[in-house]
Amino acid sequence: MTDTLRVLQFGDSVFPVGAFSFSNGLESAVQHAAVRDKESLREFVGSVTRTAATGDGVALLVAHRAARAGDLDLVRDADEAVYLRKLNEETRTMTVRMGRKLAEAAGHIVGESLLTARMRDADAGGIAVTYPVALGVLFAALDLDEREAFAAHQYGAALMVLSAAVRLMRVDHLDTQAILFAVNETVPAMYEQVATAGLDEMQTFAPMADVLAAAHLHAHVRMFMN
Structure with a gap:
């Protein structure tokens, strides 16, 4: 039960x-009418989660395995791969x-780990810590399975968009939860697709x-930071 609660x-x-400060691209998509209704929102969330899986998701899995092996250099490589x-x-x-x-919060809650060492490395002028890599390293520090880390990451990518949708569009919480339920069913297949991929195989073509x-960077009116 403790492991389940930590995942939650x-x-x-x-x-x-x-x-909550980010919409994962939805605000600009709504402004430019790329997303207009429930159906186009579902398609957009599907696109976001597929890109999250084949890009950041690969780095998360590599970082999780690197953390289990105590390989700080590979964790740093994963951060660089995400950033670039x-x-x-x-x-x-x-x-x-x-x-x-996430790294700061984990250091306060969990204590010393490879993630805190990675943050000190970044503070010393190294490559910045990125979210998917930090999540993978944290879940490894908590002795949680890489599948759970990947699932949490995919869930977060989808929910970021859907939480923004209720503030940006004419959709309600039931609509967004139905979309989330459907998208969650695709996560196991996404994991199987990227489980053996390395950093050189990350794909972020979108x-x-x-x-x-x-376009959002230069928008005059916006609620979210991206």
Whole structure:
């Protein structure tokens, strides 16, 4: 039961990493009419979670295994791989800010771990801590399975969009929960797809998302930071 509760705690959407400040691209998608209704929202969430799995999800799994082996260099490589694949300023800001907040919170709650060592390394002028890598290292420190870390990451990516949707669109909580329920069913297949991938095989090709993020950067009115 303790393991289940830890997954729930650190995978919770209200865990203080600042996720509420971001829409994972939805605000710009709504502004430019790429997302208009429940059906297009479902498609958008599916796209976000697929990209999260084949990009950040791979780095999370690599970082989890590296943390289990005590390999700080490989954890650092995973952070670098995530950061370099964020093509726009807002997504880089999101992953770095949430990653640091998670590392800080974990140090306060859990205590000394490879994640706190990684944060000190970043503070010394190294590569920044990113959110998916921090989550993978934290779950390894808690002796939680990599599948649980991957599931928590995918859940968070979807919920970030859906939580923003109720503030940006004419959808209600029941609509968003139905979409979340359907998207969650795809997570096991996504895990199997990327479980054996290495950092060189990370795929983040989502040109429409990058265009929308670039447009959002210069928007005059916005509720979210990306």
